[in-house]
Amino acid sequence: MLKPPHQKYETLYIYGFREGHPDLRNFDEEDLIGYWEEDGIGVLFFHKPKNELVEELIEKYNLILEIKDAVPYSQWNEKRVPQPFEVGPFKIAPFWYEGNWDIIFDPSVVFGEGRHPTTLLMLLASWDFYKEKGLPQSVLDLGCGSGILTLFWAKLSAKVKALDINPLCVRVTKRNLELNGLEGEVLEGDVRTFKDFSCELILANLYKGLLLELFQREEFFLGKAYLVSGFTIGMEEEIKEALKNTPLKLYKRYERENWVCYWLWRS
Template sequence: MNWQEIIIESAPEGVEAVANIADEVGAGGVAIEDPQMVINKIKEGSWDAYELPEYLTQGENAFVRLYLPVNENLPRRLEDMKQRLDYLNTYLLPGCIKNISYATVKEEDWAENWKAYYKPVRVGRSILIKPSWEEVVPAPGDIIVELDPGMAFGTGTHATTVLCLEFLEDIIREGHKVYDVGTGSGILAITGAKLGAEVVSIDIDEVAVRVARENAALNGVAAKVEVKLGDLLAGETEPADIVVANIVADVIKEVIPQAKEKLKDSGLLLVSGIFVERLPDIYRWLEENGFKHRKTRESGDWAAVLAVKEA
């Protein structure tokens, strides 16, 4: 099978909405490429600039790369995508779409080409995220998370994921019960399990559920990570110590009251995927639902917020 590759250049404030549209039209793979995050990694010494394409080492705009199967449904999907992007660009976030390019790629190229830009990366004090095909020499005490994102979002290098991982390293204790809402590749759930938690990870996308299960098995934590197909926290009944959701702000609004019902008294809610300008909304929704803000971390335009359920 061949694939239609679409690369959408977007202003930072539009990237999550564009990625959501890609998911809604049935993309068989979505990747967010954020030059600001890449520049930060180069400055930190985590990546080498020469390993990366020039467009990912300069500029301010982000890129959403998605793939649609070339079949009889492709024209309909492309038209659906165009209408949604036009509405976003005209009414919701005027002018956020900067450019759209198209190319047809073969199955083997689609499966392999993106791997060239996915490198091991250190997060926090001791978390080392590595792709399954890369060899690394761990330092003493490293928690190694091996990942093959496949067609699911979440390589561990986007700022929203990094912020969550840094928080999880600080807050998870042995035996904690954790819900990971919108698990994607399963990176947060797997890290949580390696930090000592029992995790239920949930995603509405069947591909993400399959990839997350495969990655949990790859990391030897399948017994500690239960991956479910589901809609946010609907149907979950077991009380949790922590709920984590790395998704867009408007979906976080739905998660907050659900998390209040599932969390134990003094349980923690960690939300990410938030543009900094949406923080006032997040703080208001948390307060309205009986949460007390504990800490916010920011990275460029992105933020993650930790809050505690008040008894």
Template sequence: MPTYSALTTLPGEDAAQGLAAAMERMDPEPTGVGVFEIEDGSGLWEVGGYFLEPPDQVMLEVLATAFGAKPFALSELPEVDWVAHVRRELSPVDAGRFFVFGSHDADKVPDGRVPLQIEATVAFGTGHHGTTLGCLLAYDRLLTAGWRPGKVLDVGCGTAVLAMAAAATLPDALVIASDIDQVAVDVAEANVAINGLEGRVECLEAAGLDHARIRAAGPWDLIFANILKGPLIELAPGISTQLATGGRAVLSGLLAVQADSVVAAYVASGLTLNSRDDIGEWSTLVLQRS
């Protein structure tokens, strides 16, 4: 059974949120509506709706005009088992000492590597994306240099691949993985169990660092934050305050063209840039509290 998408862009968050709310009242109603900022400095927002039957094109034209949006781009999406598709398409990932794989590639784990099994799910962070790969490689370099953090926090953990990388290499460390989305927390807990790391990674639902457990356990020696430019800048004062002296923040989820503004926010909050690595169009930053 096909599904249908209707996508548009328009300037301003308020207008985008208003358009999304109006789309939710359409008949036939969408199964979901998303609002996303296009992080290219244009100030544009994308609004998309997904439907189980063809949407009312006249109503979409009316809504686009009313909210100053571009005409909706309509598409019919074929029925696809995306999990099966991802499993077929994603090959294992080499990231320094780490080997990230799905269950279908369990027989390919090389000797002497740290295996991290991640299943294709609705949560982000399989290791294939330049941001997750960049974080794993940055952490691998820190370990190679002999650094061993005692407390590790993975903010916006997704699949918890970064938290599990820490737990697998730091047997005595406290490791907490947090995400604002309970679905991601559930996925993280499932991956922790798959990798035999129960009791080594604590998974929490939290908005950024806003959780009593995170505050009580700090300061942190290492904080991973593989999220987006906006939240990274917003969290700069909190992450900087929560880092112990000598602690590192490994940040990604940002485009290379956004790196300077993120660095500026963290330098203003008291950190020093140690390294920056670009993989494709994505950047990974390592900053330190002196």
């Protein structure tokens, strides 16, 4: 996340360690952007090169360095430079853009700068849902990333809960709610072991394998409506086949640049 004296992201200095280390979660330093943990790797992101510091951390925590890289922020996130965009009634912008925005956010280095086709589909489907069905009592955002979907629903006044496996996503989402004066519960956790799916609307912009796992879990069907994305047209048959064994029925389908989003209802 951006914190003073840093005003913008320029080059990301990235150090990735096998398995990471729990103490790195609380590590702080003035040029630190954040600590990311996912899939057996822990990654420190800095605004400046930190070779000496990283050597010390390796020594202290017995770390194994697997990634060392310097990437311009403009090349990060599949080269989607965070920019203002509009969805439904809301003008949304990274907080460093001057202007009159309804939602501001720090995209940081996590997924969810807003214009990835799956994020946009989820946002557009969310607005479609709101127009057709009104405000759901509660919304659960599985894999919240930067929290962009959580912010959208919180701005519409829904009671929101967000979950992500990556501690940096949890921090960024909390910060983004604060930036907008919005409230919500943000939890760190794995959807594969998460149990409390009782919620009116469940958002799940994940990936095919994880969706297929969720479709096999009884608890997942505690929701009423579902917006799911993170799969391509080529993966749809597999998704549809898996849905046949669930109480979920396809209500609407959205597509953008080969990516698909489904609005599902529990029957």
